[in-house]
Each structure stands twice: as structure tokens, then as C-alpha cells.
Amino acid sequence: MSDSLDLGEPPQPAPSSPYRVLARKYRPRTFAELIGQDAMVQTLGNAIRRDRIAHAFLMTGVRGVGKTSTARLIAKALNCIGPDGQGGPTIDPCGVCEPCRSIAEGRHIDVLEMDAASNTGIDDVREIIEAVRYAAVSARYKVYIVDEVHMLSKAAFNGLLKTLEEPPPHVKFIFATTEVNKVPVTVLSRCQRFDLKRIPHDALVAHFAAVAGAEGVAVERDALSLIARAAEGSARDGLSMLDQAIAHAEGDGGVRAEAVRRMLGLADRGMVRRLLSAILGGEAQAALALLAEQHDYGADPQGILRALMETVHAITLAKHGGADPAAVADERAAVDGWAQQLGHARLHRLWQLLLKGHEEVQRAPVPFQAAEMALLRVIHAAELPDPGELMKRIMAGDMPALPAAGAPPAQADPRPAEPVAAAPTLPGDFPALVALLERGGRHGLAQRLHDDARLVGYAPPALSLAMHRPDSDSFVRDLAAALKAITATAWSITLSDQPGAPSLREQDLERERAARQDVLDTPIVRAALAAFPDAELIDHYHPQERKAAS
Incomplete structure (x- = not known):
């Protein structure tokens, strides 16, 4: 019997650390890394330095602008003790002391995070109410961070009110929400509110460029601009797209704009300019071919119409001296050229037609066909003369009316034009307007104007009112239709926030x-x-x- 030699387990490869997505890896660790929220950081810094720290904070804003990250930074700022353990609250937490590290890692016993989306009831809030009576275990302040606070039930909000108004001195509340309109005003009045802004396009581009550099990935500037535009002011959404773009990149060539455009399903900006040029030139066949080409590349028909609307919007702003910060040089040159050529009326008509087409594509069972029909309608309208110019030509007699069916052909010698009827006389004052509606059989509208309307401005055919009771758009629409039917004149009617004169x-x-x-x-x-x-x-x-x- 031979002795066996036990060599033990074979060597195992060292376990690799799990990959962290960019949105988590580059979450702000200090207020200096929180981009686009300088006003809020300054206010918090002044409050901490002057020892005027509120007992409850409310962070509002769209997704991905840093609400939860800001809440954790506030918790660190309030509980930081410095590297030597002797520090106090500061707007620049050290990040190395035990409270800073444990809060950043989400394991501090006195900083409690609750997701109101899954803890909505009064029982969840009752646990907080019971726990706030006890002092913090190891921190300076016990901090409760409640995310998506608008999801709490009415009973939960009511149960929280008294504690929220008069909490113990060692307790701070920090709420975060994307829908502040759903938070009761009784809660809002007890919190110091910060509205976090959408992060500007240029700031997002710079941030994404820094992240790409830290990751050692080459990304084209136009690709970063496309990602920042698609992120719509959200750093988290943009970092998720950048993560996807890096994974989508082929070989070591880096992230290119064309690849990002295909990844996001966006219409090519150059194609959008060619498509708009074809529309303005009345080239239906060329426009449909460009639409089909982009659809074959995977671009969403609704996204193509949205890109056309963005271009028309940029042209309109350019007429007033504005500029799109996300536009590249050739795009800006094309926009400036169109701004000099196109008038306001035509641009507004283009916008309205594209907006209607966008809505139809959104509802259509076959979006591509709806997009084709929408573009054809826009092209047909682009060939029509401007309504104002058309009216001038009609008044000048440059556009004779077509003969009715079966009528004899027009004579060679034109007959003298009949005199144009005088425009109807509009009511001289507001009481006369109400009386006119009464005589015209619009008794309900006349009674409403007499009893509830406070006159803000009267310059026929323009009318500005302040109403005692809130009104829907139907009231303004019905009143405008009635006045147009009675006076044969289109009226401009607006509801104002001004107090106005006493009602009749x-x-x-x-x-x-x-x-x-x-x-x-x-x-x-x-x-x-x-x-x-x-x-x-x-x-x-x-x-x-x-x-x-x-």
C-alpha cells in the first residue's frame, strides 16, 4: 500500500470584481462633483456655515438630476467629523471619516433610506414616528431619506405631519420626488424646498467627456452631443446611454456619432436637413424617399417628425437671435440660412402641421404610413401662398373667383367690381358686448359674462377677462365662436390672472x-x-x- 501525497486544492484564479455601471460608478461623492446645481449648493453651504440648518428638506426635479445623491451628500455634510474626528457640519465632507464612508456605502445605522413606492402605508410611517424619539447611535444627526415621497398614502402623510413640523433636534428629514404636485401642501410648507434643474447640454457633454476619459475610451464630440441631447437633462440617463454606446462600439475605434445615432434610433441630422429642404421645395418624391431610407436604417417615424420640429424650432429661435447649443457647425449654418429666407407665418404653419402629424403618427396603427401622409400634407401646404398674402391678392382682385358648375364662360370684358360691404361695427364697450350676446340669443354666455367676468382689457376684437370661477377652455372657445357668428369677426379672448374691474x-x-x-x-x-x-x-x-x- 503506497502513501498518497495530498497537494491540496489547485490554485484558483483571483475572483474579479463585478462590473459597476457608469451611472453608479460616477455618482457624485462631494458637492463639487454635483453638476448643474450651483444655486442649491451655495444655499446649503451658507445654511451650514451660519448654523441655519432646516429640519426637513425636499428635493424635486426630473429623474437623474441628482435628488437621491444630494440627499446622501447632505447626510454626509451634517454628520462628517473630519479626518481627525473633531470636525463639525461642513459643505465639504472629508469622505474619509467613518460616518462619511459608511453613509457612502449605505450601511450607517443612523442614516435610513426608505423607498416610498414600496412602503406607502401608515404602518411604515408609524415605525419612523416611533424611532425618532431615540437619539442617534453614533452620528450627530439621525437622517431619514424618503425617495419618491409622493407615493405615500394620504393617511401616511397625515401621520407624518406633526413629527415633520416639530421633530426632535437630533432628527433630519430629506424627501425626494419627481412629482411635487402630488405632495400635499401641508407637507411642502414644513420643508425647505430645492428644485433641481435639468442639467444643461454643455455641462452634460463635459461630464460625459470626463467619464469617457477616465474609462480610457475615445468618444467623438458629436457622439457625446447626441447622448446629451437624448438624456434631456438627466445625468443618469446619459451615463446609461454612454455605457451602452461603449459596449456597442466596434473594435478599438472608439464611440462614433453614427453608431450612437443608430443605437438610439435617431434620424440623421444631415438627412433631416435634406428632408426639410425637400419639403420646403415641394419635392414630394424626394421627401418620401428620404423618409423610407431612414426608416430602413431603423429610425422611428415619430422621431423623424420630432427632429423636423426641432429644426423648425431652431430656425424660429435663430430669427430672434437664439442658437441651439447642441448644433454642430454645418447644422448651425443651414439653420441661419433658413432663418433669413423663411418668414414667421410660414415657420408657424410648418410647426403646426408637423405637430399635428406627430400626434397622428403617435396614434396610428401603421406609423410609417401616417408619417408619409403627414409629410405630403406639409408639402402641399408649403406650396400654398401665405394666408395674409392670399387675402391681399383677393382684396386687390388678382384672384378671380372660379365660375360655378354649369355657369356660362366669363365675358371678355370684366364687369365693374361691386362695392365691398363695410365691416360690421363692433360693440363700443363691454356692456354693449354683453347686450349684443343677449340679443343674439346667447343668453347663457351673456349671463356668465354679466355675473362672473371681471374686465381686464377691451380693445375689439381683443378681450381679456378674469373669471370669479375657474373656466375650462370650452368657455373661451364657445364665447369666441358666438362672437364671430354675431359680429362676423374673429375675436382674441384670453383669461388673465389680473384682478380686473368689478363685474357688471x-x-x-x-x-x-x-x-x-x-x-x-x-x-x-x-x-x-x-x-x-x-x-x-x-x-x-x-x-x-x-x-x-x-
Whole structure:
């Protein structure tokens, strides 16, 4: 029997650390790394330096702008003790002390994070209410971070109110939400609110470039611009797209703009300019061919129309001296050229037609066919003359009316033009307008204007009103339609936030009160009321009315 030699387990390869996505790896660790929120950082810094720290904070904004990251940074700033263990609250937490490291790693016993989306009930809040009575175990402050706080139930909000208004001095609340309109005003009034802005395009591009450099990946500037545009102000969304673009890149050539455009399903910007040029030139066949080409490359028809709208929007802004920071040089040159050629009326008409087409594509069972029909409609409208120019030509007699079916051909010698009927006279003042509606059978609208409308501005055919009671758009639409039917004139009607003049009903009541007071002030009535204290004035005539009646 031979002895066996035990060599033990064969050597194993060292376990590799799991990959961390860029959105987590480059989450801000200090306020200096929090991009695009300088105003909030300055306010928090001043509050900490002056020892004016609120007991509750509310962070609002779209997804990915740094609400939860800011909440954790505030928790670190309030509990940092410095490398020597002697520091106090600071806007620049050291990041090396035990509270800073444990908060960053999400394991600090006194910094509790709760997701309100999955803990919505009063029982979850009751646990917080019970726990706030006890002092922090090892930190300076016990911090409760509640994400998506708008998801709490009504009972949970009500249960939190008293504790939120008068918490113990060792407790701080930090709430984060993307839908601040769903947070009760009773909660809002007890919090110091910070509205985190969408991160500007240039700041996102610079941030993504720094991340790509830290990762050792070459990314084209136009590719970064495309990602920043698609991120819509969200750093987290942009980093997720950059992560995907790096994985999508082929070989060692880096991340190229064309690959990012295909990855995101975006329409090529150069194609968009060629497509808009074909539309403006009335080239239907060329426009449809460009649309089909981009559709074959995977571009979404709705995205193509959106890109056309963005270009029209950029042209309109360029007419007023504005510029798109995300536009490259050749795109900016094309936009400036169109801004000099196209008038405001044509640009607004293009915008409205593209907007309608975008909505139709969104609802259509076959989006590509709906996009084709929308482009054909835009091209057809682009060939029509401007409505203002068309009206001038009609008034000047440059566009004779077509003969009716079966009518004899027009004579060689034109007949003298008949005199144009005078434009209808518009009501001179607001009471006359109300009376006109009453005579026209629009009793409901007339009554509403008489009782509830406060006049802000009257310059026929423009009317500005402030209403006692909130109104839907249907009231303005119905009133405009009624006035147009009665006066044969299109009216511009707006609802204003200004206080306006007293309503006609209020004016009537004030005249009635003044007339009654005139009667009560006459000597004989005063004497009668003094002799008979229980007497009451039931009806009266105004002094002028008494004179007319006699």
C-alpha cells in the first residue's frame, strides 16, 4: 500500500470584481462633483456655515438630476467629523471619516433610506414616528431619506405631519420626488424646498467627456452631443446611454456619432436637413424617399417628425437671435440660412402641421404610413401662398373667383367690381358686448359674462377677462365662436390672472346699494325709522327715478 501525497486544492484564479455601471460608478461623492446645481449648493453651504440648518428638506426635479445623491451628500455634510474626528457640519465632507464612508456605502445605522413606492402605508410611517424619539447611535444627526415621497398614502402623510413640523433636534428629514404636485401642501410648507434643474447640454457633454476619459475610451464630440441631447437633462440617463454606446462600439475605434445615432434610433441630422429642404421645395418624391431610407436604417417615424420640429424650432429661435447649443457647425449654418429666407407665418404653419402629424403618427396603427401622409400634407401646404398674402391678392382682385358648375364662360370684358360691404361695427364697450350676446340669443354666455367676468382689457376684437370661477377652455372657445357668428369677426379672448374691474353684476349691486342709501339718508325716512325702530325699507326708488315717476 503506497502513501498518497495530498497537494491540496489547485490554485484558483483571483475572483474579479463585478462590473459597476457608469451611472453608479460616477455618482457624485462631494458637492463639487454635483453638476448643474450651483444655486442649491451655495444655499446649503451658507445654511451650514451660519448654523441655519432646516429640519426637513425636499428635493424635486426630473429623474437623474441628482435628488437621491444630494440627499446622501447632505447626510454626509451634517454628520462628517473630519479626518481627525473633531470636525463639525461642513459643505465639504472629508469622505474619509467613518460616518462619511459608511453613509457612502449605505450601511450607517443612523442614516435610513426608505423607498416610498414600496412602503406607502401608515404602518411604515408609524415605525419612523416611533424611532425618532431615540437619539442617534453614533452620528450627530439621525437622517431619514424618503425617495419618491409622493407615493405615500394620504393617511401616511397625515401621520407624518406633526413629527415633520416639530421633530426632535437630533432628527433630519430629506424627501425626494419627481412629482411635487402630488405632495400635499401641508407637507411642502414644513420643508425647505430645492428644485433641481435639468442639467444643461454643455455641462452634460463635459461630464460625459470626463467619464469617457477616465474609462480610457475615445468618444467623438458629436457622439457625446447626441447622448446629451437624448438624456434631456438627466445625468443618469446619459451615463446609461454612454455605457451602452461603449459596449456597442466596434473594435478599438472608439464611440462614433453614427453608431450612437443608430443605437438610439435617431434620424440623421444631415438627412433631416435634406428632408426639410425637400419639403420646403415641394419635392414630394424626394421627401418620401428620404423618409423610407431612414426608416430602413431603423429610425422611428415619430422621431423623424420630432427632429423636423426641432429644426423648425431652431430656425424660429435663430430669427430672434437664439442658437441651439447642441448644433454642430454645418447644422448651425443651414439653420441661419433658413432663418433669413423663411418668414414667421410660414415657420408657424410648418410647426403646426408637423405637430399635428406627430400626434397622428403617435396614434396610428401603421406609423410609417401616417408619417408619409403627414409629410405630403406639409408639402402641399408649403406650396400654398401665405394666408395674409392670399387675402391681399383677393382684396386687390388678382384672384378671380372660379365660375360655378354649369355657369356660362366669363365675358371678355370684366364687369365693374361691386362695392365691398363695410365691416360690421363692433360693440363700443363691454356692456354693449354683453347686450349684443343677449340679443343674439346667447343668453347663457351673456349671463356668465354679466355675473362672473371681471374686465381686464377691451380693445375689439381683443378681450381679456378674469373669471370669479375657474373656466375650462370650452368657455373661451364657445364665447369666441358666438362672437364671430354675431359680429362676423374673429375675436382674441384670453383669461388673465389680473384682478380686473368689478363685474357688471357687482356694479349693478353697488348702484342698488347707493340708491338704497340715498333713500335711507332722506330726512323723512330717517325720521320714520327713528319713530318706528322695527320698520324696514322693502322697496325704493332712486331720487332721479322718483323725480321721473312723479
